[in-house]
Every structure is written in structure tokens, then in C-alpha cells.
Amino acid sequence: MIAGAAASEAALGGTAGTGADRPLQPLVTGQESRGWEAVGRLELGGGGFCTAALVAPDQVLTAAHCLFDGTTGHRLPLAGLEFRAGWRNGRAEALRRIRRGAVHPGYIHGKAASVGRVRHDLALLELDRAIRLPGLVPFGIVPGPRQGEAVAVVSHARERPDMASLQEGCHVLAGIDGVVMLSCAVGFGASGAPVFRIGDGLPRILSVVSARAAFGTDEVALAAVPHDGLKGLRAGLAADRLVAARRGRHGMSRFGTGLVPGADVRPLRP
Numbered sequence: 088m089i090a091g092a093a094a095s096e097a098a099l100g101g102t103a104g105t106g107a108d109r110p111l112q113p114l115v116t117g118q119e120s121r122g123w124e125a126v127g128r129l130e131l132g133g134g135g136f137c138t139a140a141l142v143a144p145d146q147v148l149t150a151a152h153c154l155f156d157g158t159t160g161h162r163l164p165l166a167g168l169e170f171r172a173g174w175r176n177g178r179a180e181a182l183r184r185i186r187r188g189a190v191h192p193g194y195i196h197g198k199a200a201s202v203g204r205v206r207h208d209l210a211l212l213e214l215d216r217a218i219r220l221p222g223l224v225p226f227g228i229v230p231g232p233r234q235g236e237a238v239a240v241v242s243h244a245r246e247r248p249d250m251a252s253l254q255e256g257c258h259v260l261a262g263i264d265g266v267v268m269l270s271c272a273v274g275f276g277a278s279g280a281p282v283f284r285i286g287d288g289l290p291r292i293l294s295v296v297s298a299r300a301a302f303g304t305d306e307v308a309l310a311a312v313p314h315d316g317l318k319g320l321r322a323g324l325a326a327d328r329l330v331a332a333r334r335g336r337h338g339m340s341r342f343g344t345g346l347v348p349g350a351d352v353r354p355l356r357p
Contacts, residue, residue, distance in 0.1 A: 126179075142317070177249065188212045238258065240271045257269060266309060277308075296309075
């Protein structure tokens with residue numbers, strides 16, 4: 088699902104590379120995973136997966152493109168999706184099926200991958216049962232990524248499928264209209280991974296990984312900023328609940344509109 092990519096410096100207005108980023112740290116033990124258990128693998132069926140994060144007891148945030156078949160472009164059946172919170176060495180802190188989902192309408196799966204599409208690459212999924220466990224605390228979401236800001240990302244990836252990995256001390260390189268460019272290391276499966284600001288010892292989500300791209304001679308991550316759109320996504324879920332109650336079925340809702348110009352990028356779903 089990865090296409091050729093190039094991120095435009097003119098479009099994103101940044102400079103790549105800080106030279107100070109820390110390496111990925113696999114979260115091998117329970118001690119290393121503590122505080123990050125609300126990040127999990129989103130199983131897509133057929134062996135594919137993305138990363139997702141708990142943002143309410145019954146809601147996870149991920150990338151919209153994870154919910155579409157990469158070959159046909161059709162939406163994946165929600166019944167085939169499963170959130171595995173704190174997935175590590177074949178075990179999860181909690182397993183939940185997906186009841187319904189809301190996708191930003193600016194995301195068009197058949198459209199060529201671009202910086203503009205990254206802005207809308209957000210989806211909110213409702214779990215079939217709320218997760219209420221002491222170690223699984225939903226993450227808050229904050230606005231305003233700042234250029235040069237140190238961030239952290241927790242992600243799953245195809246080359247490290249058995250556990251999440253943490254990268255602390257990667258950086259915001261640039262941003263434009265709801266898209267940020269990051270120096271963070273991401274691979275296939277990291278789509279939907281939360282990017283955190285850590286303040287007062289608490290991680291809060293700044294952005295959601297969508298793709299990686301070539302920026303000059305460097306490889307960077309592109310992420311969508313969810314803060315302003317979260318209210319609309321939740322409204323979409325609420326509207327879908329009403330429709331489901333009336334019709335006796337579940338579906339996928341959309342909200343809002345918008346467009347950001349940009350360059351080709353590569354989605355990070357296996």
C-alpha cells in the first residue's frame with residue numbers, strides 16, 4: 088500500500104533532520120509498557136493491522152485509510168476489526184470488537200496519496216464494550232504542535248509485530264493546515280499511531296501518523312492533527328447510533344470538508 092513519495096519543502100515550510108532523535112525502544116516488558124497500554128494494534132482481517140489509541144473508554148482514534156481495502160478501495164467490514172490494547176508477545180490487556188466508525192469526509196481513498204489527504208486521514212471507532220481497567224487510561228488530545236517541539240510516538244509495525252515500540256525525542260519539523268512533518272521513525276503498520284506531547288509526566292495526543300515521505304535526502308513521517316476534528320468525529324458516531332437505532336444496523340459516518348494542497352506520500356498500512 089506504499090506508493091512513491093516526496094514531501095514539498097515549499098508546502099510544509101521546514102527543514103529536515105535534527106540529528107538528536109532517540110532510537111526506537113521496543114516495549115518488551117510490563118514495566119517498559121507501563122503508561123502506554125492504551126495504545127494497541129487494530130487488526131484489519133487478512134493479516135493486516137494498523138495502530139490505534141484509546142481516547143475514551145469506548146473509542147479509539149486511528150488513520151482513516153486503515154478502514155479501506157487497499158486493492159478494491161471498499162470499506163472494510165467493521166465486524167472484521169478488533170482493537171488489541173497493550174498488545175505484547177501474543178497477549179493483550181483488553182480485546183474489543185468495533186461497533187461503528189466515523190471517518191473524516193475529506194479523506195478519499197481512491198485519490199492519489201498526498202499531503203492534502205493526510206490532513207483528513209482520521210477515523211474514530213466505537214468499541215463494542217467500554218474498556219475500564221486501571222492501567223488503560225484514555226489519552227487526552229491537545230492542540231498546537233510547535234516547530235522544533237520534541238514529541239514521542241508509540242507504534243506497531245510489520246517488522247516488529249509482537250509489541251509496540253516507543254520513540255521519545257523525535258521532533259516536529261514543520262506543519263501546514265492540520266498536517267505536521269515529523270522526524271519520527273515509522274514503518275508499515277504505524278498508520279494511526281499516536282504522536283504525544285508529554286507535559287507534567289502525562290502523554291497527550293498531538294497528532295496521528297498517516298504516512299511517511301521523502302524530504303530531500305531524509306525520510307519523514309506525516310501526521311494529521313486531530314484536535315479540531317475530534318468533536319465532529321464524535322458527533323458522527325452519535326449520529327450513526329441514532330441511525331442504527333432506527334434502522335437496526337451499523338454503518339460509517341462522515342463529517343466536515345476541506346482540502347490541503349501537497350505532494351505524494353506513502354500510507355503506512357501493511
